Amino acid sequence: MNNTHALAEFLAGLRYEDLPASVVEYTEELFLDWLGSALASQNRHPIPLFQRYAQRMGPASGKSRVLVDGTSTSAYFAALVNGASSHLVEQDDLHNSSVLHPATVVFPAALAAAQELGKSGPELILASVAGYEAGIRIGEFLGRSHYRIFHTTATVGTLAAAVAVGKLLELDSRQFVNCLGSAGTQAAGLWEFLRDAADSKQLHTAKAAADGLLAAYLTADGLTGAQNILEGEQGMAAGMSSDVDPSRLVDGLGTRWALCETSYKFHASCRHTHPAADALLGLMQREGLRHGDIAQVTTRVHQGAIDVLGRVVVPQTVHQAKFSMGTVLGLIAVHGKAGLVEFEEFSLSDAEVSAFRDKVSMQLDAEVDGAYPRRWLGRVDVLTTDGRQLHGAIDEPKGDPGNGLSRAELEDKFRRLLAFAGQRSEAEADRLVQASWRLHQLSNLDDFH
């Protein structure tokens, strides 16, 4: 039995009763966190393009809901639009060691299919856990070399989404192998778009969610797929990685709940900026520094941060600013935080932020790089205008499981995301919060629209 078959056995056998209460609760929290991200991008480019595409190519109505506009459609197009919309504001969750953003691919597919199939809250939770557990392990398996070129959330996300929908469709282990085969052979997504600030990130998550859903539905109807898509001679590892670790695929199945290792995003920027941002914030608070006191900041980072962030020197768009280490640290230094509002108002046109940006550089650090991706260490060297050399360090960025967000903090983040979009009433926010906290009791998912 290869690792893919072992993983499939686990997925097929997983029951809601097997989930520890902490896993169920954490899933509800991740779900609410995702919901906020999916709603925050309402009316923001390029999300309306996906909405119009769904209207043009899809049915006039259906059982699944497009969150940003409340319309109904088929599961496929709901997964597509919700997948696009939940990754735009860069506030969705991240699993460190897989460098996978699970929520933005798993929940759009799972919720769309669950609504279409008339499933319950516990069934959605079980399916989502399956998607997280499989996706995180496949991301870890594919390793760092994969992430250098490929956007793991796009590629691995296709399989994670397929697994979640497959669980809703009650696939058996043989079908899960086929489903992984059909999802894996659709896995795509290149980082090249980053240097142009192009819209592909939304395309990636949209397609990962929708393609994964397609793989699962076709599998349930009888489509077969490669039996060893992950490790085979012409499979994903062979084509898209040079440092795979097969043992990760089955690491702690049933005992290690990888879902609970997932981090929340506190800052509204690329997660690769967060460790340095927290380290700088801590240092400035400790030393009582203001941004004008700082002459130079060297962030000591892992290679992945340089690969993803190194392209952006002077950001041209708000989205690109979220991938600019200098801009993120400038917002932190000048405005004390790097939330959605700060990005909108200050990331491009604020002269003090721009001036601070030019003081920031990135440097590869052996300790930080060695710990990555398991741990995302934050290290900054600051030279003050009066000539002092100071050092800031954090070992767990805010939002990591050891430095997490409480339910109250998550509610607050959710309400801020909805306020940012400005389209939902407080009553609607309340309804969505309450429904998320009762997800384990819900007999249907009609509340989520």
Add this chain to the structure above:
Amino acid sequence: MNNTHALAEFLAGLRYEDLPASVVEYTEELFLDWLGSALASQNRHPIPLFQRYAQRMGPASGKSRVLVDGTSTSAYFAALVNGASSHLVEQDDLHNSSVLHPATVVFPAALAAAQELGKSGPELILASVAGYEAGIRIGEFLGRSHYRIFHTTATVGTLAAAVAVGKLLELDSRQFVNCLGSAGTQAAGLWEFLRDAADSKQLHTAKAAADGLLAAYLTADGLTGAQNILEGEQGMAAGMSSDVDPSRLVDGLGTRWALCETSYKFHASCRHTHPAADALLGLMQREGLRHGDIAQVTTRVHQGAIDVLGRVVVPQTVHQAKFSMGTVLGLIAVHGKAGLVEFEEFSLSDAEVSAFRDKVSMQLDAEVDGAYPRRWLGRVDVLTTDGRQLHGAIDEPKGDPGNGLSRAELEDKFRRLLAFAGQRSEAEADRLVQASWRLHQLSNLDDFH
């Protein structure tokens, strides 16, 4: 200006009036040839799965037609189902040096979009030419290393389909760059399925056509993509090839019509078997051999043939038999041909074919491998039962441009494909043949259903 921009300039500027008459005529011929393949798979697994998926996820009706069942739907789902259906019987065209099957990805997307947009025959021809010209060059660019792991018709097919639909949407050169970016970042498809005889080949062509169409429609509505998806540091070449040849991307644009280099398939098997099949057939005819006279056949082949065909020892399905060199040569030796009917009736259960299969081996040949993929040379060494060593050789398999099919032969092939499916009357076949031969005059594409 990088090569992608140069290619985009050419695509945006290409006009119907620029096409030589021979290109227009060849496009009509390729179109009819494709139509036959798309219809031949009616009711054959896994095509009904895609039909049901389109019905479940798509609109109840639309302006585009699903060929295998005559239903109407949106352009997206017509491209999906027609893309799946036209590659199943292994009779669709192939371009040698790119190892791309252009028809099965370009025409499904182009016809679906053209019908949806109310375009004319000449507009469909122009769009298809654009798709072929771009796709073939991108396939050549990505080289042999790409094809070792990735199914070029799936990956490059996504871009070819996107270009064809983009031309129908009248994209300008800037938009074509974006369109290639959005298509390239969706490009996926691994050969791993082959060893399991899984259904992924149909998934690949379905998704290439549909994903390419999606890229074009979203681009026309404003989606941006990577500006250098092909050659950029985190683009397709970086992630999916180790022997790219950038000069191929712009090779002879406007003077070399790569579309006219496309080969028709004569045998109903993987094209990698055709050179040896023709060489064996020629040898047997020349020497007056019968299959019982042959003790052993060594086919001298290029590496790509071993990569694709080497997995199948004893085929378990008709589709897998099409990738078995021994079975194909067995059909040729025992039954004189390897058409759809021979595969259905004799490829799995005929004892003489199975016995012949076991006499066949493949051997890498330096001359054949050196000529590939530009030329597909056929070389067989035959040991007869009475101890003679004989050699067969052909330099252009039947169907190659230098050894092509006449319109009468194409019509005959088309009618045989429809007869194989058994669902269409002769009058319907006539209508489709006549419409294809008048494609350059048609004001709409309503005849194609």
